[in-house]
Amino acid sequence: MSERLQFKGTRNYIASPELQEIVNVACDLERPLLIRGEPGTGKTVLAKAVAEALNLPLLTWHVKSTSKAQDGLYVYDTVQRLNDSRFGTGEVQDIKRYIKLGPLGKSFQASERSVVLIDEIDKADLEFPNDLLHELDVMSFYIPETGETITAGKRPVVIISSNAEKELPDAFLRRCIFHYIAFPEADEMRRILKVHHPQVEEKLISQSLVRFYWLREQSEIRKKPSTSELVDWIGALVRGGIEPKQLEKELPFLGVLLKKESDMQALRQGQRRNSRF
Amino acid sequence: MFVDFMYQLRSYGLKVSSNEWQTLLQALERGHAAESLNRFYYLARAICCRTELDYDAFDRCFAEFFEGITYSESLKDEFNEWLKNAKPPRALTAEEKAAMQALGLDELKDMFEQRMREQKERHDGGNRWVGTGGTSPFGSGGYNPAGIRVGEGGGMSALQVASQRLFRNFRSDVIIDTRQIGLALRKLRHWGREGHAAELDLEASIEATGRNAGDITLMFRPERKNNQKLLLLMDVGGSMTYHTQICEQLFSAAYKSVHFKEFRYYYFHNCPYDFMFTDMEQQKRVLTRDLLQTLDSTWLLIFVGDAAMAPYELTEVGGAIDYFQQNAETGLTWIDRLRKHFPCSVWLNPEPAAYWQRPSNQLIRTVIPDMFPMSLQGIDEAIAALKRMKQKRE
Numbered sequence: 121m122s123e124r125l126q127f128k129g130t131r132n133y134i135a136s137p138e139l140q141e142i143v144n145v146a147c148d149l150e151r152p153l154l155i156r157g158e159p160g161t162g163k164t165v166l167a168k169a170v171a172e173a174l175n176l177p178l179l180t181w182h183v184k185s186t187s188k189a190q191d192g193l194y195v196y197d198t199v200q201r202l203n204d205s206r207f208g209t210g211e212v213q214d215i216k217r218y219i220k221l222g223p224l225g226k227s228f229q230a231s232e233r234s235v236v237l238i239d240e241i242d243k244a245d246l247e248f249p250n251d252l253l254h255e256l257d258v259m260s261f262y263i264p265e266t267g268e269t270i271t272a273g274k275r276p277v278v279i280i281s282s283n284a285e286k287e288l289p290d291a292f293l294r295r296c297i298f299h300y301i302a303f304p305e306a307d308e309m310r311r312i313l314k315v316h317h318p319q320v321e322e323k324l325i326s327q328s329l330v331r332f333y334w335l336r337e338q339s340e341i342r343k344k345p346s347t348s349e350l351v352d353w354i355g356a357l358v359r360g361g362i363e364p365k366q367l368e369k370e371l372p373f374l375g376v377l378l379k380k381e382s383d384m385q386a387l388r389q390g391q392r393r394n395s396r397f
Numbered sequence: 398m399f400v401d402f403m404y405q406l407r408s409y410g411l412k413v414s415s416n417e418w419q420t421l422l423q424a425l426e427r428g429h430a431a432e433s434l435n436r437f438y439y440l441a442r443a444i445c446c447r448t449e450l451d452y453d454a455f456d457r458c459f460a461e462f463f464e465g466i467t468y469s470e471s472l473k474d475e476f477n478e479w480l481k482n483a484k485p486p487r488a489l490t491a492e493e494k495a496a497m498q499a500l501g502l503d504e505l506k507d508m509f510e511q512r513m514r515e516q517k518e519r520h521d522g523g524n525r526w527v528g529t530g531g532t533s534p535f536g537s538g539g540y541n542p543a544g545i546r547v548g549e550g551g552g553m554s555a556l557q558v559a560s561q562r563l564f565r566n567f568r569s570d571v572i573i574d575t576r577q578i579g580l581a582l583r584k585l586r587h588w589g590r591e592g593h594a595a596e597l598d599l600e601a602s603i604e605a606t607g608r609n610a611g612d613i614t615l616m617f618r619p620e621r622k623n624n625q626k627l628l629l630l631m632d633v634g635g636s637m638t639y640h641t642q643i644c645e646q647l648f649s650a651a652y653k654s655v656h657f658k659e660f661r662y663y664y665f666h667n668c669p670y671d672f673m674f675t676d677m678e679q680q681k682r683v684l685t686r687d688l689l690q691t692l693d694s695t696w697l698l699i700f701v702g703d704a705a706m707a708p709y710e711l712t713e714v715g716g717a718i719d720y721f722q723q724n725a726e727t728g729l730t731w732i733d734r735l736r737k738h739f740p741c742s743v744w745l746n747p748e749p750a751a752y753w754q755r756p757s758n759q760l761i762r763t764v765i766p767d768m769f770p771m772s773l774q775g776i777d778e779a780i781a782a783l784k785r786m787k788q789k790r791e
Binding site: 206 | 412414416417420423424427429436439440443444446447448449452599603606611613
């Protein structure tokens with residue numbers, strides 16, 4: 121292929137070199153890219169960044185527990201048609217008017233290449249990914265109601281995010297390029313924070329990073345704070361006018377980082393134990 | 398050589414097939430990762446791993462596979478050969494050749510050797526650090542101060558990454574969290590339509606309306622509900638004390654789980670007999686016969702126990718370890734009765750499978766052959782077995 125897409129992250133999204141590499145491989149091999157990782161590591165944002173960097177339109181399909189594979193391709197609005205036929209409004213003869221394409225369907229039909237995000241695929245029923253296998257393989261589908269076949273002119277870049285709530289079927293996984301977004305190390309985190317809080321002074325960021333990684337290391341804490349929570353926390357610290365020095369002794373606005381009552385308690389108990397030494 | 402690598406991955410339990418191999422070759426043909434071991438590592442990992450649980454096995458395999466080369470006497474020859482035979486010659490585009498030459502073979506070899514040496518040091522250290530409770534080897538402040546920067550593109554070398562085994566915690570045979578057991582249990586969910594018809598059945602309505610010459614006819618059906626029922630029988634006391642933590646995790650996962658219509662649990666000591674207990678202190682009794690009466694065969698049964706006891710506790714009348722049991726029938730009879738009553742039943746054993754050659758364990762397995770270790774993987778397998786048993790009955 122002559123026009124090879126090159127993804128290098130965007131101004132607002134820091135992608136690690138291996139992630140850049142893997143996005144490029146997936147684009148090039150035209151395979152779906154399956155992204156997993158802790159909540160808050162930027163799985164969903166990745167698709168936006170890829171679309172922005174490659175200058176392609178983004179179509180998002182938020183999967184819910186009730187989603188069916190066909191919804192992503194098209195929906196036949198039978199109730200509307202029935203209603204129209206009863207009350208004599210609209211052109212009931214034209215079945216096409218009642219066929220509504222889903223995000224995948226739209227991306228196949230579009231004349232230009234697009235990025236499709238299938239967000240949180242594991243939310244849906246266990247059979248969901250299997251039902252999509254064929255469509256993702258050949259990038260075309262048939263609408264029996266109209267006798268139409270929609271084939272992708274330009275195969276879209278498909279990015280799939282999963283929270284590992286359900287295991288995905290093997291046959292599906294085999295077709296995907298897989299990447300696990302590991303939790304960023306301090307260095308990378310610093311770069312991410314720079315993007316979100318360009319004005320914040322270095323000292324506050326360093327100090328809060330130390331405290332943040334310390335917090336993540338506490339074994340009592342079940343729901344570990346993630347990147348997005350850290351970004352919010354630093355925002356809160358700035359607005360609250362907290363000095364870097366204060367962070368050494370206490371953790372203000374802890375509610376931004378810890379979302380579970382039991383974690384708060386565990387931390388308080390742990391601190392009491394430590395203060396004895 | 399890649400074929401060997403694939404077979405080695407398979408021996409590490411990664412389910413790679415010719416499909417992945419071809420994808421990998423295709424990617425290499427298209428010039429991905431051709432000039433860098435680093436990029437090859439990430440590329441192969443993305444293609445060969447299906448979940449982050451595979452990452453650790455991949456890392457170990459990668460480290461071993463490429464480490465072995467360093468230690469052989471003919472390092473240079475082998476490495477040369479690898480570079481030459483990495484892919485079919487026809488796959489080399491002019492672009493790739495240029496890229497390889499640009500790096501310089503000697504330079505690359507030296508880098509490789511040096512990296513290997515340093516990697517060995519870090520390998521030991523890394524293992525030790527990771528070993529202590531799975532904390533990050535880097536602590537809160539630092540970022541791998543000894544990390545080697547590779548000329549093109551930066552970052553750690555693939556072998557270093559591989560040998561650090563950062564993804565060790567994802568290994569499926571290590572228990573991590575209640576939530577993960579919860580997720581495993583979730584697979585037991587069984588949806589069925591039962592009870593009051595409260596949901597509009599659109600398709601049936603359309604069908605009926607069509608048959609009714611267009612006059613709208615509404616059809617209803619019962620809602621889809623999870624109707625799985627789980628009975629958990631847990632061995633407590635004695636040798637099970639060592640396994641308290643993991644048993645608690647399983648219990649709390651099942652208890653908190655919303656995936657069961659009903660969940661009941663009882664305790665026994667070593668083996669269930671005429672009665673079991675509703676509390677861990679073994680004070681409040683419940684007759685096993687009553688349980689068999691009230692719970693029907695659709696219940697799933699999970700035994701949890703180390704199956705470690707004197708054989709006579711299973712084979713003799715009155716053989717129970719606690720004098721108050723005074724069992725009139727042997728323990729094995731009771732287990733067999735439970736198994737026959739609940740055809741969908743498995744045994745989870747918190748002891749590693751290596752200890753399973755005890756006579757008492759083997760006796761129990763004559764009645765319940767489906768015994769699984771209580772690791773995440775074992776629980777997964779147990780649940781898959783339960784599902785199979787259930788499906789067979791439907």
